[in-house]
Amino acid sequence: MSQAMRKFGPADEVDFVIVGSGASGGVLAKQLSVAGFRVVVLEQGPFLHEEDFPHNEFKVVFQNALTNNWKTQPNTFRKTEQEKAKAQPALLYGRMVGGSSVHFTANYWRFHEIDFIERSKRGLPSGTTFADWPITYADLEPYYTKVEWEVGVSGQAGASPFDPPRSKPYPLPPLPIKSSGALLEKGALKMGWHPYPAPIAILSRNYRGRAGCVHCGYCEGYGCEVGAKSSSLAAAIPDAIRTGRCEIRPLSYAFDVRLDASGHATGVAYFDAAKKEQFQKAKVVILAANGAETARLLLLSKSSLFPEGLANSSGYVGRNLMFNSAGIATAQYEHPLNEYKSQIVTRVVHDFYELDPSVGFCGGGGMDMRFDQLPLGYALWGLRPEVPTWGAEYKAEIQENFTRTAYVFCHATSLPVETNSISLDPDTKDDWGLSAARVTYKDHPDDLKTCKYLQDRAMIMLDGTGARRKWASPIGESEFGVHLLGTCRMGNDPKTSVVNADHRTHDVANLFLCDGSSFVTSGRGQPTMTIQALAFRAADRILRLAKRGELGKMAPATAAAHRS
Amino acid sequence: MRNNGASRRDFLAQALTGAGAAWLTAAWPEILAAQQHAHHMAHSVAAGAPAKLEYFTPAQATEVEAITAAIIPTTETPGAREAGVVYFIDRGLSTFATDQQKPIAAALDAVAAKRKELFPASADFASLTAAQQIDVLKAIEKTQEFGILRFSTVAGFLCNPEDGGNRDRVGWKLVAFDGAATHTPPFGYYDAEYLKEHGPARAGHRPAAPAKGAKP
Numbered sequence: 001m002s003q004a005m006r007k008f009g010p011a012d013e014v015d016f017v018i019v020g021s022g023a024s025g026g027v028l029a030k031q032l033s034v035a036g037f038r039v040v041v042l043e044q045g046p047f048l049h050e051e052d053f054p055h056n057e058f059k060v061v062f063q064n065a066l067t068n069n070w071k072t073q074p075n076t077f078r079k080t081e082q083e084k085a086k087a088q089p090a091l092l093y094g095r096m097v098g099g100s101s102v103h104f105t106a107n108y109w110r111f112h113e114i115d116f117i118e119r120s121k122r123g124l125p126s127g128t129t130f131a132d133w134p135i136t137y138a139d140l141e142p143y144y145t146k147v148e149w150e151v152g153v154s155g156q157a158g159a160s161p162f163d164p165p166r167s168k169p170y171p172l173p174p175l176p177i178k179s180s181g182a183l184l185e186k187g188a189l190k191m192g193w194h195p196y197p198a199p200i201a202i203l204s205r206n207y208r209g210r211a212g213c214v215h216c217g218y219c220e221g222y223g224c225e226v227g228a229k230s231s232s233l234a235a236a237i238p239d240a241i242r243t244g245r246c247e248i249r250p251l252s253y254a255f256d257v258r259l260d261a262s263g264h265a266t267g268v269a270y271f272d273a274a275k276k277e278q279f280q281k282a283k284v285v286i287l288a289a290n291g292a293e294t295a296r297l298l299l300l301s302k303s304s305l306f307p308e309g310l311a312n313s314s315g316y317v318g319r320n321l322m323f324n325s326a327g328i329a330t331a332q333y334e335h336p337l338n339e340y341k342s343q344i345v346t347r348v349v350h351d352f353y354e355l356d357p358s359v360g361f362c363g364g365g366g367m368d369m370r371f372d373q374l375p376l377g378y379a380l381w382g383l384r385p386e387v388p389t390w391g392a393e394y395k396a397e398i399q400e401n402f403t404r405t406a407y408v409f410c411h412a413t414s415l416p417v418e419t420n421s422i423s424l425d426p427d428t429k430d431d432w433g434l435s436a437a438r439v440t441y442k443d444h445p446d447d448l449k450t451c452k453y454l455q456d457r458a459m460i461m462l463d464g465t466g467a468r469r470k471w472a473s474p475i476g477e478s479e480f481g482v483h484l485l486g487t488c489r490m491g492n493d494p495k496t497s498v499v500n501a502d503h504r505t506h507d508v509a510n511l512f513l514c515d516g517s518s519f520v521t522s523g524r525g526q527p528t529m530t531i532q533a534l535a536f537r538a539a540d541r542i543l544r545l546a547k548r549g550e551l552g553k554m555a556p557a558t559a560a561a562h563r564s
Numbered sequence: 565m566r567n568n569g570a571s572r573r574d575f576l577a578q579a580l581t582g583a584g585a586a587w588l589t590a591a592w593p594e595i596l597a598a599q600q601h602a603h604h605m606a607h608s609v610a611a612g613a614p615a616k617l618e619y620f621t622p623a624q625a626t627e628v629e630a631i632t633a634a635i636i637p638t639t640e641t642p643g644a645r646e647a648g649v650v651y652f653i654d655r656g657l658s659t660f661a662t663d664q665q666k667p668i669a670a671a672l673d674a675v676a677a678k679r680k681e682l683f684p685a686s687a688d689f690a691s692l693t694a695a696q697q698i699d700v701l702k703a704i705e706k707t708q709e710f711g712i713l714r715f716s717t718v719a720g721f722l723c724n725p726e727d728g729g730n731r732d733r734v735g736w737k738l739v740a741f742d743g744a745a746t747h748t749p750p751f752g753y754y755d756a757e758y759l760k761e762h763g764p765a766r767a768g769h770r771p772a773a774p775a776k777g778a779k780p
Contacts (some may be wrong), residue, residue, distance in 0.1 A: 032671065051773055054724075055724065055743075055745070056723075056724045057722075057723070057724065058719055058724060058725070058727050059724075062719070063660065116648040138727070173768065174754070174768040175769050176750075176751075176759055176767060176768040176769050177749075177755050177759075177766075178752065178755050179751065179752035179753060179754035179755045180750055181755070182754045182755045182757065182758035183754050185758075197768065204768070205770075214745075214746040214747075215746060215747040215748065215749070215751070216744075216746055216747065217747065230676055272652070302598035313635050333753075333754070334754070335753030335754065336740065336752050336753055337751075337752040337753065337754060338623060338740075338751045338752035339751075339752070340741055341747040341751040341752070342747060342749070342751055346768070374741070375722040375735065375736060375739050375741045376718065376719060376722040376723065379718050379721075379722055379739070380715070380718060389714065389716075390634075390701070390705070390714050391635070391637065391698065392637050392639055394636075395637065395641075395643065395738070396638055396639075398738065399738050399739060399740075402739035402741065403739070403740045403741075404751070408727070435647070439682060456668040484589070525697045
């Protein structure tokens with residue numbers, strides 16, 4: 001970075017303080033600072049750089065080098081509100097500057113029109129709080145396009161007949177096909193389906209001063225050491241810092257959004273690297289900490305005005321948590337696929353995105369084919385069910401099949417259920433003395449049916465790929481989430497939503513929330529593209545309010561040098 | 565202990581519970597210290613110096629090595645012994661996984677207790693026949709204690725060599741993982757076939773540079 005990062009004192013009242021630097025926080029930081037405003041981003045994790053990302057499976061996967069660590073920040077889990085939650089890892093997210101966009105798989109297809117209006121079209125499945133979004137696909141389309149061109153997405157416009165309309169093609173062609181993609185394409189075409197090149201937020205060529213993918217294979221779960229993965233760290237934060245108006249403050253763990261007597265947010269209290277309490281003043285507070293931590297921070301921010309948690313007059317903060325359900329069908333082949341090379345997904349099938357109501361349940365999903373385990377993960381969890389897990393036979397199995405295994409990953413809807421939630425555990429605290437995130441989750445029966453439906457079809461499809469063996473993993477209820485959606489949903493009715501269509505909380509005029517928590521429905525997996533589109537749109541909405549003077553006195557620097 | 569085919573999402577959850585939790589740990593400074601240590605050790609090994617034990621006594625190390633060699637045996641290809649798995653475990657217990665000293669000690673006790681029960685006349689695990697060793701481990705294979713030993717062995721066999729195991733990449737060589745920093749397409753058999761059938765454009769390959777002297 002050619003320019004030293006601007007630093008603000010905690011007492012400086014900046015225009016915006018943003019909690020979280022991930023997919024949405026990074027975009028908001030860039031858009032607001034480029035527009036001339038002074039921004040501080042509080043990130044609980046470290047500021048790592050490309051050279052800090054090791055090609056080391058043991059460190060990254062088993063020692064939580066890049067993710068939340070349950071030893072210092074425990075989770076508790078229960079299936080229903082009647083149970084007492086037990087300590088167990090239940091949430092995973094990237095804990096570093098760039099957040100989960102650093103370690104994600106980078107599947108970047110857009111949500112379809114149906115995702116925004118499915119409640120009107122399909123009615124209300126029992127036991128759900130299914131609702132339409134207050135915005136439509138058409139409202140978000142320009143921002144999907146903006147994401148593709150701003151951060152760099154590789155794909156082929158028009159390749160899927162199920163894709164919603166788009167105003168511009170992808171800026172980069174698809175990444176090279178892998179064996180898993182070639183097999184999926186072959187099998188799917190035999191079924192009469194429409195496989196298409198996966199839209200991926202990884203550069204297939206050099207783009208905007210960033211290097212194209214070198215196919216190292218340390219991809220899902222890892223940080224990209226050449227910056228080809230279009231994380232916020234690679235594709236947004238450098239632009240924000242370059243404005244000279246944005247400070248990214250790592251190792252800053254927010255625990256309280258403070259209010260004045262009139263119910264106006266004044267800033268955010270956080271623990272610094274030495275676990276010392278600090279406070280950042282700001283005119284506007286934006287939480288972009290992910291669908292678990294945004295809700296948790298609001299619940300932690302109790303006050304006499306908001307005894308049940310900040311901006312929680314609806315009681316919906318933390319509720320309607322959606323993980324995206326999943327089903328798996330694995331296959332082994334005669335020849336090596338070498339799936340450990342390159343990025344993860346190269347072909348997608350969306351023929352089942354919107355299932356006909358005649359199936360008798362509400363849902364839909366997509367399929368891709370991949371093998372996202374490196375040697376250690378494979379040897380621990382990727383084995384076919386009937387082989388021994390140690391000894392000579394085990395050794396022969398891993399020798400033969402590490403390079404010959406792939407699976408169909410069916411990614412599907414989760415319906416919103418009010419009791420599926422993030423809440424504060426009454427007993428368990430983290431190492432900072434804050435109440436642990438308690439996860440209550442039980443998949444809606446329709447979600448499990450959707451997964452089974454997709455998995456059954458994937459199993460049939462695999463016959464057409466020439467697999468020498470195949471097996472379906474049992475579909476069970478989720479106890480672990482990486483997609484953290486719906487916990488502060490957007491809506492027009494303050495009784496059943498937390499933010500409005502501008503991401504402004506119904507309860508506090510200068511408090512905005514923008515991340516997976518804003519989702520009203522889950523989509524069919526792969527939420528990050530939509531999180532970023534929402535962030536670009538939220539930035540526009542916030543800038544409009546600021547210009548109209550609705551966010552108090554703010555003086556943006558004129559002649560913003562990097563207007564985009 | 566058999567793989568029960570859990571969902572992909574549970575892969576991660578499994579890493580953190582049961583046997584996997586054994587090695588989950590640590591803050592960055594400890595990991596970095598371990599890395600430096602490994603670096604140092606790798607250099608010593610490369611220079612022909614014997615690898616040093618930091619945690620186990622030589623007698624313990626002999627037992628641990630024999631157990632790991634029963635879990636991933638030496639066959640016509642190298643196994644846990646040649647991969648130096650015992651040194652990986654030794655280093656873990658003295659650096660990034662000090663909190664696993666007790667669980668590992670308990671696991672070794674469990675092996676010893678079962679050995680004495682099945683083969684009362686035996687002196688130690690290492691001196692049992694291969695078949696006897698398998699009998700002992702089979703008798704405890706469903707226990708948490710065995711799970712820790714199995715996890716540690718597999719991790720030490722397939723980790724990055726900088727972590728102190730997988731010497732000479734024998735684990736990676738076994739599973740045909742090349743560990744290369746970069747790759748170029750085609751990556752595997754079926755995408756190579758696809759390329760032949762459908763051509764570079766549909767396969768997403770960059771157009772090949774024209775050969776020297778080729779006419780445009």
